[in-house]
Amino acid sequence: MTGSNLLDTNIVIELFKGNSTITEFLETLEEEINIPFAVLGELYLGSYRSANPKKHIKQINSFLERCNVLIADDETANHNALIKTALLQKGKPIPENDMWIAAVSKQFDLKLHTKDKHFKEIDNLNLQSW
Structure with missing residues (x-):
């Protein structure tokens, strides 16, 4: 695995929408981009539910050529359980997929780039909010 950045959905x-700020940031990266398996699942779901699935699947496939998809293993599951336990104790649960995304970020010590504010509820998560 290369790179130190992990992208949220x-x-x-x-x-994909052509946001120039995001595009310019990604162009400055010399390393490959990482996405968690859960992000890829969410992207596929959005594609299949869209008015033009073929267009969006093609966009995903093109994007996959320049990124690594990080899959879950026993260590990821342990991170996920620790994150979920802490959030439940705080009374601040977040969506299940987002806990898996955070678990991947923690497991590989990657900076998670996201627009979601609820990731701030997770202690010691290397976060870049947009």
Whole structure:
């Protein structure tokens, strides 16, 4: 695995929409981009539910050529359980996929780029809010 950045679904969607701030940031990166398996699942879901699935699947496939998809293993599951436990104790649960995304970020010590504010509820998460 290369790179030190992990993208949340909403950042990839902004890239697909042509958001110049996101595009310029990603162009400055010399390393490959990482996305968690859960982000890829959310992107596929959005594509299949859209008015033009073929167009969006093609966009995803093109994007996948320049990024690594990080999959879950036993260590990811442990991070996920720790994150979920802490959030439940705080009474601040977040969406299930987002806990998996945070778990991948923690496991690989990657900076998570997101527009979602609820990731701030997770302690010691390397976060870049947009």
